[in-house]
Amino acid sequence: MPNRDLVTWTVMIGAYAECGNARESLVLFDRMREEDVVPDKVAMVTVVNACAKMGAMHKAKLVHEYIGRRDFSLDVILGTAMIDMYAKCGSLDSSREIFDRMREKNVITWSAMIAAYGYHGKGREALDLFPSMLTSGILPNRITFVSLLYACSHAGLVDEGLLIFNSMGDNYSVERDVKHYTCMVDLLGRAGRLDEALDLIENMSVEKDEELWGALLGACRIHNRTEMVEKAAKSLLDLQPQNPGHYVLLSNIFAKAGRWEDVAKIRELMTHRRLKKIPGWTWIEVDNKTHQFSVGDRTHTRSKEIYKMLKTLLEKLELAGYVPDTNFVLHDVDEELKQGMLYTHSEKLAIAFGLISTPEGTPIRITKNLRVCGDCHTFIKYVSAITNRLIVVRDANRFHHFKEGACSCGDYW
Incomplete structure (x- = not known):
């Protein structure tokens, strides 16, 4: 285009973020300013949302500073977006600071702050915020209840979750939808129920979707309920036969149970349907630059130093009691290769x-595009203890804050 105005730039920035390329969104934001196009509040909300998707704290702080320099007021829309941004960048304190500074809050603002506590496993804090919301005269909507139930499911608050779920219609005239049922299935499933x-699931009146069955299948994996897997898997694959993640989850369940013939059948089915497993990536931001790693990665310029540090860590961790959990290697190979x-x-x-x-002594923050594995979770707990570091991990499900050998999730995730 020979001429691009603010609307054009804003739409393009938002499009990249929506399609999962938040990094390019922020590159475009910088280019827009280089071309002397001054963003308005709508553009800044779009940029803030891109920061939330990317989870990069450095970028979030730069955007926040820019908003301050431009004297944008923290109204309901921009303030709520910033609460979500900081929560997804790992700073719950910053989210709460923005929340407390906002003069006007609506139901979405309150729901965003409740959800922020939920991401970080602070279920009690999320529930404590709910009465304050009611006292302020704001009535909950369906999103509020999704946030509350999600917080309960990631903190093991089963009784509280059941109470909230049962109160929706009677006390607040909010009709349950499939997302609320999914949260309850997740809550009960994680608790082993x-x-x-x-x-x-069998008695619900609303239409079932893939996330609902996925929650049940995930619970089957946690609690080794292979007899229930078949029903959940069939329903899931009927709804989304082209989603490789479902096949991988099912394969992982069979692998953990040692059912290697079933694993081979799932992989053969994936090959036949031309489906590929989504690769796992982890990002870390150092000196304002994002570094990306894959399993077995040796492409980094400091790869030799990284592997030397890993070897040193493993020696110290084993002395401290760490034992690699090879159940999380989902291949039929010997123990030595599994540990490798x-x-x-x-x-x-x-x-x-x-x-x-x-x-x-400084915190380490990493982002994983998939769920962190159980062995890595244990490994990071030990690392936080022997290095005296706070390690914050954002995975596909939630945040984990590792400190002094313990995780904020209480090993419940």
């Missing part, structure tokens, strides 16, 4: 890089 979760595969997971590489490239 899979029969109740299945009963809830665990050793090079992308999370471990990113953390090793963080340790060699940041000052002692």
Whole structure:
């Protein structure tokens, strides 16, 4: 286009973020300003949303500083977007600071702050905010209840979640939809109450979707309920036969149970349908630059130092009691090879890089595009203890804050 105005730039920035390329969104924002196009509040909300998707704290702070310099007021729309941005960049304190500074809040603002606590496993704090919302005269909507139930499911608050779920229609005239049922299935499933979760699914009146069955299948994986897997898997694959993630989850369940023939059948089906597993990536931001790692990655310029640090870490961790959990290597190979595969997971590489490239005692923040594996979760707990570092991990489900050998999720994720 020979001429691009503010609307054009804003639409393009938003389009990249929506399609999963938030990094390019922020590059375009910089280019827009270089061409002397001054953003308005709508453009800034779009940029803030891109920062939230990317999860880069440095970028979030730069955008926040720019908003301050331009004297944009923290109205409901921009303020709520910034609450979500900081929550997804790992700073719950910054989210709460924005929330407290806002003079006007609507139901979406309150729901965003409740959801922020939920992302970080602060279920009690999320529930404590709900009465304050009611006292302020704001009535909850369906999004509020999704946020509350999500917070309960990631903190193991089963009784509280059931109470909230049952109160929706009677107390607040909010009709339950499939997202609320999905949260309840997830809540019951994580707590090991899979029969109740299945009963809830079979008796619900709203149309079932893939996320609902996915929640049940995920719970089957956690609790090794392979007898329930077949029903959940069939329903899931009937709804989304082209989603490779479903096949991978099913394959992982069979692998964990040692059913290698079933694993081979799933992989054969994926090959026949030309489906490929989504690769796992981990990102870490150091010196205002984002570094990306994949499993077994040796492409980084400091790769030799990273692997040297990993070796040193493993020696110290084993002395501290860490034992690699080879159940999370989902291949039919010997134990030695399994340990080698665990050793090079992308999370471990990113953390090793963080340790060699940041000052002692400073926090390390990493982002994973998939769910962090159980062995890496244990590994990071030990690393946080022996290095005296706070390690914040954002995975596909939530945030984990590792400190002094413990995780904020209480091993419930």
